[in-house]
Amino acid sequence: MCGIVGYIGFKDVKEIILRGLEKLEYRGYDSAGIAVAYNNNIYICKEKGRIYSLRESIDRSITGYLGIGHTRWATHGEPNKTNSHPHQSSTGRFTLVHNGIIENEEELKNKYLQGVKLNSDTDTEIIVQLIEKFVNEGEPVDLAIRHTMSELKGSYALAIIDKEDMDTLYGAKNKTPLLAGKGDGFNMLSSDAMAMIDYTNLFYEIKDKEFLKVTKDSIEIFTISGEKVTRKPYKADIDTIDTEKGTYPHYMLKEIEEQPFVIRKIISEYTDENGNIKISPDILQDVRSCNKVYIIACGTSYHAGLIGKQFFEKISKKPTEVVIASEFIYNMPLLSEKPMFMFISQSGETADCISVLSKIKDMGYKTLTLTNVKGSTLYREVDHTLLLHAGPEIAVASTKAYTAQIAVLAILASSIDNRVNIDVCKELSIIANVMESLCSDKEKYKSLAEKYLVNSRNCFYIGRSMDYHVCLEASLKLKEISYIQTEGFPAGELKHGTIALIEKNTPVIGIITQEKINLNTRSNIREVEARGAATMIISMKKVSQDTDAIVIDNVNELLSPLVAIIPAQYLAYYAALLKGCDIDKPRNLAKSVTVE
């Protein structure tokens, strides 16, 4: 979703901001803009669409050392030049970029801005106009910004420039991420460390309702009421190489092929020198002593949670319920006597999960997050965290984070109470090898995608038991990047209605990895075949038949989702590639969904 970058220092700011915005592209956006302070003036350039259009439009002759930039994912008002950020106050004194949503926009307009002409349809413009109004009424700039913060309801990460003080960059945060990056002779602000990592790896965490005053030599953090906050910076261990595509045409392909390494990395992070699983005793104690685990997540992470439930219930006999975060908020299930909450989130910033977390914290329950992003909101605000160690995931469609989530869930489940005799780490290292061999079969996936998917309007993935959960993720992958309408369906349920949608050549992909459901799923495949479907089967060797399109080497059945998803990720990738879709940045989607 929206991303902001700000820089103050000694280098021409244009390229720094543009590169920062490019690093935020993965979050999803539909327009972008930049403001540069120069010669007591502010230069603004905005464009609808991609950052390369913004790059082309920028006046190269402008040079400045203070600037802010923004990628916008439209919420209020259509994606066009007028609505894109930065926005300016009426006199042009203040210029601002904003990530988040202001909920009391109308109320503030009526209360404070009756005579003020607004130029855009955004909620953001209200913020910059309010700051100017309070300054015009005699408040010093920092007070005016803090006063404005106290009036705002909703979420915001802000970077603000005052034309009358070009030595200061202001920032503010509430309920949406903001970090300050500390450099040598320069400082930065951004909603994501990724935008600053080429310049610094030292960051200050900024908390809700905090206000920032940044110069090229200092970063000062204040509470909303103006008290100075003392905080040490932390060092981020992101390798800039990890954020590059290298020789890969797309991040998604790179990330699919990184999965064997991610699994090996997880094994090494979660085992000691004797090969024993290493998870904090406090975490184990809390999970053991709860009487039900509630997994809260969205999208792909929710699908990983469904597999996690199988692990907790089958490996460690711990009752588990998986709830979509946005549903939990307004329709909370009847909770068990001693619940524990487990948040699964690649980004650690998903607003729907954060809302559940704040509700749960008020109720006093124990919380754990599985996330890929150290320092993210869901990382910081819970009792315990388990990192995914997947490395930065840039493509909007999640691949390696999904398998990393499943692997970490398996390790956790097996260390709570291993009633099923399974050496998870040994099985995971077999899985890493099988993943590797699956990754060497790309031509096959490409030709299957060409034969079955490229010219199809819709598609089904069907399976039973664990395979059904993989089907849900497989179908999400295909639909989100190729725009082919795809449903993941329990194979046995089709005949209760949905089979009506099967027509001549409708692609139906069966996933079969479990011995006990093999024959049943195959019968369901024959039922759709009889109605004209073009069927394809992805199976595990021990249950395979000669006609199956993709056969995966045997792995432990319980962990089979980790390998069964790989061909499906490739099929989605190649279907999107052959259709000419924007694979890493599919339409309408954002990587980090920071609005509810």
Ligand code: F6R
């Ligand atoms: C799909 C995808 C999304 C995310 C979802 C939750 O490929 O990436 O469905 O899984 O938006 O995001 P996180 O895991 O960051 O909470």
